[in-house]
Amino acid sequence: MSALSFDSVAVGDVVGPEIVPVTRATLVAYAAASGDQNPIHQDEAFARSVGLPDVIAHGMWTMGASSSVVARWAGDAGRVVAFGTRFTKPVVVPVEGAQIEVSATVKALDPDTRRATLDVTTSAGPDKVLGRCQAVVHLA
Amino acid sequence: MALNTDFVGRTYPPSGPYAVTAADIAAFAAAVGATDPVHTDLETARKAGYADVVAPPTFLVRFEQDSTRAYVADPEAGVDYARVVHGEQSFTHHRPVVAGDQVTATTTVEQIRQAGGHAMVTVRTELADAAGAPVCTARSTIVVRGGE
Numbered sequence: 001m002s003a004l005s006f007d008s009v010a011v012g013d014v015v016g017p018e019i020v021p022v023t024r025a026t027l028v029a030y031a032a033a034s035g036d037q038n039p040i041h042q043d044e045a046f047a048r049s050v051g052l053p054d055v056i057a058h059g060m061w062t063m064g065a066s067s068s069v070v071a072r073w074a075g076d077a078g079r080v081v082a083f084g085t086r087f088t089k090p091v092v093v094p095v096e097g098a099q100i101e102v103s104a105t106v107k108a109l110d111p112d113t114r115r116a117t118l119d120v121t122t123s124a125g126p127d128k129v130l131g132r133c134q135a136v137v138h139l140a
Numbered sequence: 141m142a143l144n145t146d147f148v149g150r151t152y153p154p155s156g157p158y159a160v161t162a163a164d165i166a167a168f169a170a171a172v173g174a175t176d177p178v179h180t181d182l183e184t185a186r187k188a189g190y191a192d193v194v195a196p197p198t199f200l201v202r203f204e205q206d207s208t209r210a211y212v213a214d215p216e217a218g219v220d221y222a223r224v225v226h227g228e229q230s231f232t233h234h235r236p237v238v239a240g241d242q243v244t245a246t247t248t249v250e251q252i253r254q255a256g257g258h259a260m261v262t263v264r265t266e267l268a269d270a271a272g273a274p275v276c277t278a279r280s281t282i283v284v285r286g287g288e
Contacts (some may be wrong), residue, residue: 030171064172077176078194084230
């Protein structure tokens with residue numbers, strides 16, 4: 001891949017949607033990679049004992065997976081210079097697994113800095129799971 | 141144990157240094173579906189102009205959360221961790237993070253506000269490299285749920 005050129009991007013361009021699967025194994029791997037070993041993300045019995053419907057994904061996994069979709073569009077992951085979100089709903093991950101759908105829209109382009117600002121939408125089934133999710137990409 | 145609102149503006153001593161390794165970058169990238177070879181292939185990363193393989197955009201969360209623990213676990217701060225939910229998160233990168241970086245993290249309590257019976261605490265963590273140059277500003281807002 002190579003970095004996306006600023007001149008090839010227009011406001012309103014749409015990224016995705018991409019479907020990203022998530023399983024309990026994904027969450028175990030994310031827990032190890034991130035250091036967040038909270039059992040609500042791995043242990044169904046524990047998750048239910050604290051009132052959750054089932055194991056839920058780390059909000060930070062959902063954020064990270066969403067940023068990966070933007071990075072693929074950018075063509076060079078090192079050019080994602082900012083990424084921020086609210087966590088609005090959990091992604092429930094039953095034993096058979098789940099999936100999220102990630103898309104983004106180019107909202108603004110700054111020719112001086114060659115930066116694009118994107119609004120990112122991430123859902124699980126009918127629920128938007130991230131709120132006010134925004135990425136800034138430094139285009140080539 | 142009530143949340144101590146006097147903590148706004150308090151800065152904790154730096155934590156780290158944390159070593160950024162190629163293996164940790166590869167494991168994190170795999171877990172979040174970050175398929176760009178700049179995360180895993182040194183040659184690709186160098187061709188793109190990086191000194192080594194590049195960390196995904198949210199990779200620094202591990203160091204950030206380790207640093208913010210100083211606040212969350214501070215008994216005088218009064219944070220009841222059993223009531224904490226992660227509300228918001230952002231990363232503003234000042235330069236790409238690459239394998240070989242040694243990162244320190246300095247956390248400041250930026251804002252505490254009350255909303256609908258909950259308290260929302262925003263902590264800012266400044267991540268810097270071995271030379272002290274800024275790498276990333278991370279902000280995390282935790283929601284401490286109210287009620288009995």
